[in-house]
Amino acid sequence: MRGRETPRAMGGTDALARYVGRIPAPIRTKLLAAFLLIELLLVALGTIGLLAVREVGRRASDLASLQHKIDAYRQMQHDTLRELYAVSSALTTPDNATLSSALRQINQFGYDLDRVAFVAKDEVALLGRLREDHSRFIGIATRVLELTRDGRTSEAKQVQTSELAPLADRLERLTNQLVNRAEADMVNGVDASRASYETSRVYVVVFALGGFLLTLALGYAISWSIVAPLQEIDERLNRIAAGDFSQKVVVANRDELGALAQHVNVACAELRELYQRLEDASRHKSQFLANMSHELRTPLNAILGFGELMLDGVYGDVPERMRAPLERMQSNGKHLLGLINDVLDLSKIEAGQLSLSVGEYSVDELVAGIYGAVEPLAAEKKLLLSTIVPPGLPPARGDERRLAQALLNLVGNAIKFTDKGEVAIEVAARDDSLTFSVRDTGPGIAEADQAKIFEEFRQVDGSITKTKMGSGLGLAIAKRIVEMHGGRIWVDSSPGAGAIFSFTVPAHIE
Numbered sequence: 001m002r003g004r005e006t007p008r009a010m011g012g013t014d015a016l017a018r019y020v021g022r023i024p025a026p027i028r029t030k031l032l033a034a035f036l037l038i039e040l041l042l043v044a045l046g047t048i049g050l051l052a053v054r055e056v057g058r059r060a061s062d063l064a065s066l067q068h069k070i071d072a073y074r075q076m077q078h079d080t081l082r083e084l085y086a087v088s089s090a091l092t093t094p095d096n097a098t099l100s101s102a103l104r105q106i107n108q109f110g111y112d113l114d115r116v117a118f119v120a121k122d123e124v125a126l127l128g129r130l131r132e133d134h135s136r137f138i139g140i141a142t143r144v145l146e147l148t149r150d151g152r153t154s155e156a157k158q159v160q161t162s163e164l165a166p167l168a169d170r171l172e173r174l175t176n177q178l179v180n181r182a183e184a185d186m187v188n189g190v191d192a193s194r195a196s197y198e199t200s201r202v203y204v205v206v207f208a209l210g211g212f213l214l215t216l217a218l219g220y221a222i223s224w225s226i227v228a229p230l231q232e233i234d235e236r237l238n239r240i241a242a243g244d245f246s247q248k249v250v251v252a253n254r255d256e257l258g259a260l261a262q263h264v265n266v267a268c269a270e271l272r273e274l275y276q277r278l279e280d281a282s283r284h285k286s287q288f289l290a291n292m293s294h295e296l297r298t299p300l301n302a303i304l305g306f307g308e309l310m311l312d313g314v315y316g317d318v319p320e321r322m323r324a325p326l327e328r329m330q331s332n333g334k335h336l337l338g339l340i341n342d343v344l345d346l347s348k349i350e351a352g353q354l355s356l357s358v359g360e361y362s363v364d365e366l367v368a369g370i371y372g373a374v375e376p377l378a379a380e381k382k383l384l385l386s387t388i389v390p391p392g393l394p395p396a397r398g399d400e401r402r403l404a405q406a407l408l409n410l411v412g413n414a415i416k417f418t419d420k421g422e423v424a425i426e427v428a429a430r431d432d433s434l435t436f437s438v439r440d441t442g443p444g445i446a447e448a449d450q451a452k453i454f455e456e457f458r459q460v461d462g463s464i465t466k467t468k469m470g471s472g473l474g475l476a477i478a479k480r481i482v483e484m485h486g487g488r489i490w491v492d493s494s495p496g497a498g499a500i501f502s503f504t505v506p507a508h509i510e
Contacts, residue, residue, distance in 0.1 A: 041207070070183060144160050235249075248268065249261050307329055356484055356509075358398060360395045362396075367389050377412070377415050381415065385423050388426040397508040398508075402481045406503065417443065421498075444496050444498055445494075
């Protein structure tokens, strides 16, 4: 039978994970590629950050240069006004000290102009006009001071008013023009720096967010391309462990997980075929045992019957020397018949040929029948045998013969494995169920052995030198009978403290 496929290896929204899984590369290579991509994103983010820092530094340097320009322009503007003030003071107080001071200030202006020319190399034309006008200013101012020194004050004032004052106004306008341009450049530079900062911040945020989202997507895709196939394979292995070989695991990965899924499917197909062959072999075995048990039981019953007739003297008196061998033959024959009956019952159960004969039965009579059957065995070993049955139990409904067989197996085991003390049969009625318990004072059973004693052909002492003989089928058959009634069987025991075997069945079954 061809296995059905279960295409749920990936969820419906896991297209990226399915794509990653289908990449024909080992999982280690995929992980290394993902980590490399994340590292490249981090490097790109760091590069953008460095570029942004460099741009901010350049803008700050430009603003500092503009500030130096403005300071130089204002100093030159201040010096121009001071020169006019010095000339005016010399005209007002025409002494040698004032005239000398005015000349020194006029000549010092050239140094300020050279400093401005150094920091304002982009204003060559305007500075050329300013230098030209200032040279004329120096010449006229010098002439005014010379006239003043010679005592020709009225002529000096006339030259100052007609020539020097308009030229001073012109110089002031040129310096104002320089200052205004520098301040305008400063404002533009501040705006450009702010815009550059905002742009850099947007780039950094976009790259950081993109890297974060890409990292999440890669992590999710790679992890889910690994986890989902593992979940699918695990689910399939659990079904195989439960005996379901009808489906195939579908993993689209083209890596180690895809190969593992293929191996699981191949193993599943082989196990399915092997399981089918084992089922056929078990069925044939059960059928063979049922047939052979029936064929063996018929002649064995005849042998036991003839032996019984011989012991009863039907064919004449039996010599004393032959009686003991005949009795041993009868005892061993009955033991062999019990083993054959156990094998036949188990074979019928496994082959599905054993059915329950449901009817009403009396719990008191069932327990009394078991007591009568095993009392000689208990007396032979000098064991105290007791029964505890609640009085007035109403008739129950089930297969009395099979329940008696299960209870007899428990009691027979208790007597066989108990060398001294007592064996007690107890019945308890709870709700609509009956609990039968067999308590003994035997050696007890270790917890590690309690699970296997209900398996076929298993005993606590399984060696060939065991002292208590048996087939190991009694508890297995009792378990099957109890389960056929819809009940359960268990044991409570510990080494040296005896054992209590119990089973619960419904009081009424259909």
